[in-house]
Amino acid sequence: xxxxLDVFGELPxxxxxxxxxxxxxxxPEKHYEDPFIGVPKKVATIKGVTTDLYTIGALAQIVGRxxxxxxxxxxxxxxxxxxxxxxxxxxxxxxxxxxxxxxLYSREQVEVVLQALELNELLGTRNKSxxxxxxxxxxxTHIQANWPK
Numbered sequence: 001x002x003x004x005l006d007v008f009g010e011l012p013x014x015x016x017x018x019x020x021x022x023x024x025x026x027x028p029e030k031h032y033e034d035p036f037i038g039v040p041k042k043v044a045t046i047k048g049v050t051t052d053l054y055t056i057g058a059l060a061q062i063v064g065r066x067x068x069x070x071x072x073x074x075x076x077x078x079x080x081x082x083x084x085x086x087x088x089x090x091x092x093x094x095x096x097x098x099x100x101x102x103x104l105y106s107r108e109q110v111e112v113v114l115q116a117l118e119l120n121e122l123l124g125t126r127n128k129s130x131x132x133x134x135x136x137x138x139x140x141t142h143i144q145a146n147w148p149k
Contacts, residue, residue, distance in 0.1 A: 035062045035114065042104065046084070053084060053104040063114055064123060074103075078140045079113060080147050108148040116142040 014020055039061055042053045060067045073079045086101035117123040119142060120135040129135055 036107070036110075041107075044084075044104075052107040054107065054110050056082075056103045056105070059105050059110050059113065062110055063117055078136075079143050082109070083149070106148065112143055112146045112148065115146070 039054065039058045041058065042055070044051055044053055054062070056070050057067050060070045063070070070079070074081060082103040082105045084104040084106070086104060114123075116139045120139045121127075121129045122135060122139060
């Protein structure tokens, strides 16, 4: 006699049609050597130069923070306002410095924020170094000194 489970063939080992999101085979692998892998970007030609641009959500994903945290850094003046924004009317297709749309940071600007966090041991999960004020002052100073235009 056959095993009763052979009748059903190859069924998934989870109920329903949607795969679980918290299983090891479904969680995307984090690339620590290059945090830009897998992060959505926009490509625009600005003054004849092709430039990779990242939204504030992508910047937050790269540095391992939440989007409101990066907005707070900008509001407090810890990081400068982004150089580019999308046009509100046409979405992400038109890059403009004047109009108010989505914030767009160049790859160089994202790298400066990432480098400042790494140099001051502020990258990764919350730890005791986050409470040291001098590290945050050094973070702000590094960004102000190295922020690309």
